[in-house]
Amino acid sequence: MENYFLKIIQLFGHTASRILIISGNDAAFNVCLESCSEKLISHVNLEQTNAISLLKGYVQEESYDLVILDRLRDKSNKIPRDFPTFLRWENLGELIKKSLASHGQVICLADNKLNLRRPITCINSLFNALLRRNTSPFSRYYATQIKAIGCSHIKRFHLIPDIENFNHLISDNRRATLAFMRKSRGFTRAFPKNPKEWPKWLFVSLGVDSWLVPTHLFWGRK
Amino acid sequence: MITTITGYLTEKGLLPDDYNYDVNIFMGRNNFFHFFLPKGKSLAVKVADSKSDCAKSLIKEYGALQENHPRYRELLPHGIALEEGREFTIMVTEGMIISSITLDEILSVSGTQRDLMQKFLCGEDRILPDEGIALRSFTEVLETAIEMLPRELCQKYKKVMTDRKWGEFLRKLPAIPQHGDLAINNIGKTDNGLVIFDWEDYGYVTIPGFDLCVLLVSGCQFNKYKLTGIINDIYSGDEGHCHILTPVVNTLRIDQQHFTDLVSIHLILFHKLKYDLGYGHDVIENCQSLLQALHTERPA
Numbered sequence: 016m017e018n019y020f021l022k023i024i025q026l027f028g029h030t031a032s033r034i035l036i037i038s039g040n041d042a043a044f045n046v047c048l049e050s051c052s053e054k055l056i057s058h059v060n061l062e063q064t065n066a067i068s069l070l071k072g073y074v075q076e077e078s079y080d081l082v083i084l085d086r087l088r089d090k091s092n093k094i095p096r097d098f099p100t101f102l103r104w105e106n107l108g109e110l111i112k113k114s115l116a117s118h119g120q121v122i123c124l125a126d127n128k129l130n131l132r133r134p135i136t137c138i139n140s141l142f143n144a145l146l147r148r149n150t151s152p153f154s155r156y157y158a159t160q161i162k163a164i165g166c167s168h169i170k171r172f173h174l175i176p177d178i179e180n181f182n183h184l185i186s187d188n189r190r191a192t193l194a195f196m197r198k199s200r201g202f203t204r205a206f207p208k209n210p211k212e213w214p215k216w217l218f219v220s221l222g223v224d225s226w227l228v229p230t231h232l233f234w235g236r237k
Numbered sequence: 238m239i240t241t242i243t244g245y246l247t248e249k250g251l252l253p254d255d256y257n258y259d260v261n262i263f264m265g266r267n268n269f270f271h272f273f274l275p276k277g278k279s280l281a282v283k284v285a286d287s288k289s290d291c292a293k294s295l296i297k298e299y300g301a302l303q304e305n306h307p308r309y310r311e312l313l314p315h316g317i318a319l320e321e322g323r324e325f326t327i328m329v330t331e332g333m334i335i336s337s338i339t340l341d342e343i344l345s346v347s348g349t350q351r352d353l354m355q356k357f358l359c360g361e362d363r364i365l366p367d368e369g370i371a372l373r374s375f376t377e378v379l380e381t382a383i384e385m386l387p388r389e390l391c392q393k394y395k396k397v398m399t400d401r402k403w404g405e406f407l408r409k410l411p412a413i414p415q416h417g418d419l420a421i422n423n424i425g426k427t428d429n430g431l432v433i434f435d436w437e438d439y440g441y442v443t444i445p446g447f448d449l450c451v452l453l454v455s456g457c458q459f460n461k462y463k464l465t466g467i468i469n470d471i472y473s474g475d476e477g478h479c480h481i482l483t484p485v486v487n488t489l490r491i492d493q494q495h496f497t498d499l500v501s502i503h504l505i506l507f508h509k510l511k512y513d514l515g516y517g518h519d520v521i522e523n524c525q526s527l528l529q530a531l532h533t534e535r536p537a
Contacts, residue, residue, distance in 0.1 A: 022264060029238040029324070120240075168256045184262040236240075 038085030166235030279332030335425030340456025
C-alpha cells in the first residue's frame with residue numbers, strides 16, 4: 016500500500032536512514048513503518064497529550080536525515096480553529112533545528128483540505144487560500160522558518176491532485192504550471208450530471224483548485 | 238531519489254550547483270523529472286530502479302533515441318545521457334513543453350514536419366537487411382497474437398487469416414522496426430512542431446504499417462466509421478490535394494482492401510502487446526470491439 020509519506024521518502028529521503036515524522040495522525044505512519052523496515056523512523060503524533068515531551072526525547076537521542084512535518088490541521092483541538100496552521104509550527108522550529116543532521120532535509124506539508132462538493136466550503140477555501148495560503152507573505156513565512164532551522168536551499172512545490180494521492184509535483188515554475196493546466200484542464204471535461212459535482216467541475220475546469228487552493232510542499236536542505 | 242538525481246546531474250554539469258532551477262515531478266511507472274533551467278532551457282529525466290523491467294525499458298528507449306535522432310531530428314527529443322547506477326537507472330533527454338494533439342492536427346501538418354512525418358511512417362530508411370528471418374517470423378507472431386484473442390474472435394480471425402491469405406500477404410512486406418506504441422497520446426505539440434516520445438517499445442514490432450495503423454486507430458478513438466472514413470480519404474485519389482498518408486500507403490504497395498486487412502492485423506498485434514505489458518482493460522476492450530466491428534463486414 017502506498018501513501019504520501021512513502022512517496023515523500025522515496026522522492027526526498029531515499030538515502031536517509033533516520034527519519035522523523037511529526038504529524039497529526041497514526042494511520043499513514045503505520046503503513047510507512049511497515050514498508051521502510053530498514054530505516055529508523057520516529058513518529059510523533061501531535062494529537063497526543065505527551066507529544067512535545069516525546070518529541071524532546073527523540074531529538075535528544077538522535078539526529079535525523081529527514082524531518083517530515085505533516086500538515087497540522089486547523090481542526091486540531093490544540094489550537095483555536097481560526098488560527099493559521101503555521102503558527103503552531105513556530106513552537107517546533109527550535110526542536111527540529113536541534114534534530115536535523117548536517118545535509119539533512121526538511122519537508123513541510125501545508126494542506127488546505129477541501130470539500131469541493133459544497134459551494135460554501137469552496138468559497139471559504141478560496142478565500143482562505145487567497146488570504147493565507149497562496150500569498151507571498153505565507154511563502155515568505157515558511158521560507159524564513161525553514162531558513163531559521165539552518166536550511167540554505169528551499170523550494171516550494173504544488174502537489175496535484177491532493178496530498179493523499181498526489182502523483183504530480185510542480186515547483187514554482189509558472190510556465191510548467193500553465194503547461195500542465197493546458198494539458199489536463201479545460202471545459203472539455205465531461206459535465207457531471209450530479210449537481211453536487213458542479214462546483215468541483217467548475218473549480219477544476221477553471222484550474223482554480225491548483226492555482227488558488229493549493230496544497231504546498233516546502234522542501235529545505237542544509 | 239531527488240538528491241541522487243540532482244547530484245548526478247550537477248556532477249555532469251547539466252544542472253547549476255546553486256539550485257537555480259525548478260523541477261516538475263510526475264510519479265508514475267517511471268518517475269519523470271522535468272528540470273527548468275535558466276534561459277528557457279530544460280531537461281527531461283526518467284528514473285527507474287536498477288535491474289527492474291522499467292530500467293531495461295529506459296536503456297532500450299535511450300538506444301532508440303540515439304539511433305533515430307539523426308534520421309528524424311525534429312521529431313524526437315535528443316538523448317543526452319544514460320546512467321546505469323547501483324540504485325537507479327537515469328535517462329536524460331532534452332526537455333520540451335508538450336501539449337496534446339488531435340489526429341486532425343497531425344494529418345494537417347505542413348512543410349518540413351509533413352515530410353518528416355511521412356518519412357518516419359514510411360520507414361524506408363529503416364528496412365532491416367536480413368529479410369528471411371523476419372519474414373518467416375511475421376506469420377508466427379500473428380498466429381500467436383490471434384490465439385490471445387477471446388475465443389469467438391480467435392476462431393473468426395483464424396478463418397480470415399486463411400481466407401484472405403494473410404501469411405502470403407505478410408511475406409511480401411519488408412521488415413521495418415516500428416516505434417511500437419504510436420498512440421495519439423504519445424505524440425505531442427511543441428513550439429517547434431510535432432514530437433514523438435515514449436520509445437521504449439521501439440523494434441518490438443517489425444511489420445511495416447504498425448505505427449500508422451495504431452496512430453489511425455487511436456486517433457479515431459477505436460471508432461470504425463471514423464477509421465474507414467480516413468482510409469477512404471487516403472485512397473480517394475483526389476487530384477490537386479494529396480492526403481498526408483497517401484505517399485505512406487503507396488510505399489506499402491497495397492490496395493485499400495489489403496490496407497484494411499493490415500489494420501486488422503496490426504490491431505491484433507497491438508492487442509497482444511497491450512495484453513503482454515499488462516495495460517488496462519479499456520484499451521484491450523477497445524481493440525476487441527473494433528476487431529469485432531471490422532470483421533462483421535468481411536466476406537466469408
